Amino acid sequence: MRIEPELGACSIVLLGHFNPLIFSPLWFAQNKIVSETQATDAEVTVVNPQITVCKIGKFQIQVDFDRFAADTAEAPWIDLSDFVTRTFGLLIHTPINQMGINRFVHFSVGNEETRNRIGNLLAPLEPWGEWGKEIAKGKVDGRRGGYTDLTMLQPKAPGPMSGHLQVQVQPSTRIKADAGIFVHVNDHYTSGSLDQTIGCERMIAVLAKSFEPSIRRSEELIDQVMSLREQI
Amino acid sequence: MTAAVASTLPVENAWFQPPERRTPPEFSIIAADFKSRIQSTLEADSFSRKIAETATQSEREDTKISENRRTAIIRAIDRAIISAFPSTAPAPTLSLEALQEWEGYVTAIGDEIFRGRLIDLTAGRKIEEEEADFPICDLSDDDRELLEMGAVFRWIIGYQRAKGGTKRRVSQVTFRRLPAWTRKDLMQAKETAAELSHEISWK
Numbered sequence: 119m120r121i122e123p124e125l126g127a128c129s130i131v132l133l134g135h136f137n138p139l140i141f142s143p144l145w146f147a148q149n150k151i152v153s154e155t156q157a158t159d160a161e162v163t164v165v166n167p168q169i170t171v172c173k174i175g176k177f178q179i180q181v182d183f184d185r186f187a188a189d190t191a192e193a194p195w196i197d198l199s200d201f202v203t204r205t206f207g208l209l210i211h212t213p214i215n216q217m218g219i220n221r222f223v224h225f226s227v228g229n230e231e232t233r234n235r236i237g238n239l240l241a242p243l244e245p246w247g248e249w250g251k252e253i254a255k256g257k258v259d260g261r262r263g264g265y266t267d268l269t270m271l272q273p274k275a276p277g278p279m280s281g282h283l284q285v286q287v288q289p290s291t292r293i294k295a296d297a298g299i300f301v302h303v304n305d306h307y308t309s310g311s312l313d314q315t316i317g318c319e320r321m322i323a324v325l326a327k328s329f330e331p332s333i334r335r336s337e338e339l340i341d342q343v344m345s346l347r348e349q350i
Numbered sequence: 351m352t353a354a355v356a357s358t359l360p361v362e363n364a365w366f367q368p369p370e371r372r373t374p375p376e377f378s379i380i381a382a383d384f385k386s387r388i389q390s391t392l393e394a395d396s397f398s399r400k401i402a403e404t405a406t407q408s409e410r411e412d413t414k415i416s417e418n419r420r421t422a423i424i425r426a427i428d429r430a431i432i433s434a435f436p437s438t439a440p441a442p443t444l445s446l447e448a449l450q451e452w453e454g455y456v457t458a459i460g461d462e463i464f465r466g467r468l469i470d471l472t473a474g475r476k477i478e479e480e481e482a483d484f485p486i487c488d489l490s491d492d493d494r495e496l497l498e499m500g501a502v503f504r505w506i507i508g509y510q511r512a513k514g515g516t517k518r519r520v521s522q523v524t525f526r527r528l529p530a531w532t533r534k535d536l537m538q539a540k541e542t543a544a545e546l547s548h549e550i551s552w553k
Contacts, residue, residue, distance in 0.1 A: 122449070123447050127445070168424075183425060191444070192445060192446040194448060194451060194506050204527060218359065222366045292367070326529065
């Protein structure tokens with residue numbers, strides 16, 4: 119990526135039927151998915167039959183009845199894929215029918231003016247007529263108008279594993295001085311209805327095979343947004 | 351234009367891009383109390399309108415609402431509470447973005463260093479073209495346990511940022527905890543090997 123991100127992260131979200139109580143740090147350590155030290159040092163918010171929320175090593179985990187989510191802000195991202203692949207390699211009977219590989223980045227474009235010009239490239243004010251002209255006049259009560267959220271979606275070809283690629287661009291709420299842009303890429307996979315899903319072997323095989331190409335593709339798309347700084 | 355489909359996105363209150371307006375912390379207590387009250391009400395309703403706290407075990411089992419139905423109701427209420435009282439998970443204290451990344455495997459282990467063959471992933475290489483020595487003392491205790499001949503690792507050079515804004519350049523080696531080979535994987539590997547072997551023509 120041509121601009122070094124100020125904050126980046128990856129997450130894997132799985133949808134299906136889960137038993138939150140399983141996902142305790144002790145279970146991960148006993149199955150050698152994490153080290154004993156990482157399990158001992160884990161920060162457990164809650165582990166109960168309804169929901170599990172904990173941080174083990176560099177992974178933040180949240181599991182409830184129909185959703186498993188794991189994320190990390192520390193590269194190498196492949197560790198996250200290994201963590202999830204290994205976990206569900208042991209829980210192969212867990213029905214999972216949807217998966218999202220998410221890549222997030224906050225980066226600075228230097229100043230607010232540049233960010234606004236990039237915003238105007240992505241979502242021009244001209245088609246909005248007189249209202250667009252009013253927005254373009256500048257700040258009102260310290261707040262500037264303009265686009266707040268832009269989402270682009272590309273469906274994948276139908277097949278046994280369909281889905282879509284979705285890119286979301288927003289002004290960053292994490293970078294100071296209104297100079298930041300937040301880009302989120304969601305690579306979504308679906309294998310059909312949950313009722314007809316048996317286990318997760320196929321979905322996890324897709325994760326193992328697709329994770330790194332997906333992250334590379336996401337970073338290319340993020341880089342495309344970054345390249346807009348050079349076009350203004 | 352297209353209708354948004356967003357089912358495997360992180361929850362709205364994720365730390366990645368928190369909303370500008372933060373929820374006051376006391377709201378989490380209100381939310382917990384709110385949830386508890388709703389669950390008590392549902393239980394009371396399911397026990398033939400008896401108050402949940404006074405119901406006996408046998409009465410609890412004699413529910414009018416099936417378990418699945420009750421679970422679905424509780425889940426729906428949970429989601430309503432989360433959206434009504436969003437709380438943002440704390441952002442991680444450290445973040446690390448790689449500037450350069452290699453994958454390698456261990457080819458030799460000495461007393462103080464180990465050697466690895468490397469594939470430059472950042473440059474998009476597919477085969478290992480480089481070799482490097484790494485001090486064993488630089489490994490974390492967890493990674494030292496995984497050091498063995500043939501072990502697969504990642505080496506990254508990048509910027510580590512702390513929550514306070516401190517930024518430093520780091521070089522870090524981490525060993526991969528790879529998924530175990532399944533019987534199916536081994537069968538497929540054998541089949542692939544057999545196909546390749548069959549296709550070789552000796553002259």
